[in-house]
Amino acid sequence: MSSLMTDFLRQAGGTAVVDGGLATELERHGADLNDPLWSAKCLLSSPHLIREVHLDYLENGADIIITASYQATIQGFKAKGYSNEQSEALLRKSVEIAREARDVYYKRCTLCSSGDEADGRILKKRQILVAASVGSYGAYLADGSEYSGKYGDSVTLEVLKNFHRRRVQILADSGPDLIAFETVPNMIEAQAYVELLEEEDIKIPAWFSFNSKDGINVVSGDSLMACGSIAESCKKVVAVGINCTPPRFIHGLILSLKKVTTKPIIIYPNSGESYDANRKEWVQNTGVSDADFVSYVNKWCELGASLVGGCCRTTPATIRAIYRTLSSNVISQAN
Numbered sequence: 540m541s542s543l544m545t546d547f548l549r550q551a552g553g554t555a556v557v558d559g560g561l562a563t564e565l566e567r568h569g570a571d572l573n574d575p576l577w578s579a580k581c582l583l584s585s586p587h588l589i590r591e592v593h594l595d596y597l598e599n600g601a602d603i604i605i606t607a608s609y610q611a612t613i614q615g616f617k618a619k620g621y622s623n624e625q626s627e628a629l630l631r632k633s634v635e636i637a638r639e640a641r642d643v644y645y646k647r648c649t650l651c652s653s654g655d656e657a658d659g660r661i662l663k664k665r666q667i668l669v670a671a672s673v674g675s676y677g678a679y680l681a682d683g684s685e686y687s688g689k690y691g692d693s694v695t696l697e698v699l700k701n702f703h704r705r706r707v708q709i710l711a712d713s714g715p716d717l718i719a720f721e722t723v724p725n726m727i728e729a730q731a732y733v734e735l736l737e738e739e740d741i742k743i744p745a746w747f748s749f750n751s752k753d754g755i756n757v758v759s760g761d762s763l764m765a766c767g768s769i770a771e772s773c774k775k776v777v778a779v780g781i782n783c784t785p786p787r788f789i790h791g792l793i794l795s796l797k798k799v800t801t802k803p804i805i806i807y808p809n810s811g812e813s814y815d816a817n818r819k820e821w822v823q824n825t826g827v828s829d830a831d832f833v834s835y836v837n838k839w840c841e842l843g844a845s846l847v848g849g850c851c852r853t854t855p856a857t858i859r860a861i862y863r864t865l866s867s868n869v870i871s872q873a874n
């Protein structure tokens with residue numbers, strides 16, 4: 540399994556680009572996400588917008604696109620009145636939409652005779668991976684606990700495994716290249732994922748991505764090194780990293796991860812803006828500019844990151860800037 544990521548990174552020249560924020564872009568395209576299902580709501584109401592956003596990211600240089608299933612859970616859909624079958628179909632749909640976007644992109648690449656670029660879009664035939672997003676239990680609760688990691692004593696390892704079990708099975712069977720366990724806020728959820736991957740004999744490789752709000756530990760206060768060690772222990776995990784964390788914290792977090800893993804390191808921070816959990820909105824103009832964001836990227840790669848993208852509040856422009864930075868490195872190495 541590890542060969543998928545190793546081969547992919549080798550073909551990509553050692554580093555690859557992950558896509559950016561989905562919700563922000565869906566809203567910019569006109570979607571209304573004021574709902575506990577958040578971007579998963581678009582699976583129902585406007586799948587064409589999701590496909591457009593995936594395509595936008597591909598045309599701005601992303602090598603990996605992440606499905607709109609972060610907050611898509613069977614439990615969440617059922618709470619909205621959907622049947623079990625409908626809920627499972629919506630999960631599958633998230634992967635289908637991303638795969639369709641990739642197919643459309645490949646067609647556009649074939650039609651583009653100049654090869655590399657046309658009207659500013661990056662139309663470069665390359666291996667594209669679809670990563671099926673699995674948000675944490677806290678993301679389903681939609682009460683901000685994915686940013687506290689405090690689930691309470693009643694949420695045991697078994698509870699977490701049973702919560703995620705069917706969703707992970709369905710996503711894995713829908714034909715993604717990877718499963719992205721994102722914004723993992725604590726050790727117990729990382730452990731639940733590792734056990735699920737084994738118990739259910741999941742055949743799709745996965746990445747684990749943690750989040751931090753102090754640059755030292757994951758958001759629950761659990762040690763990042765302990766969390767990284769759990770990921771390291773599982774052969775099915777092909778990359779470990781950090782997402783939805785301000786760029787200024789990433790440097791130290793990579794150093795911590797490097798102490799416990801030799802797997803490729805994936806980094807997709809948020810824009811650094813602060814999030815107002817009470818008002819459920821991002822506070823404008825508290826983040827870093829795309830230029831500042833990108834000024835970090837080379838440093839992260841020097842430290843050992845090999846997959847870089849963006850999370851909340853990053854845009855296709857951010858991803859384009861990351862693509863430019865990383866591809867200029869490949870060229871200078873070749874020279």
Ligand SMILES: [Zn+2]
Pocket residue numbers: 782783809850851
């Ligand atoms: Zn995020």
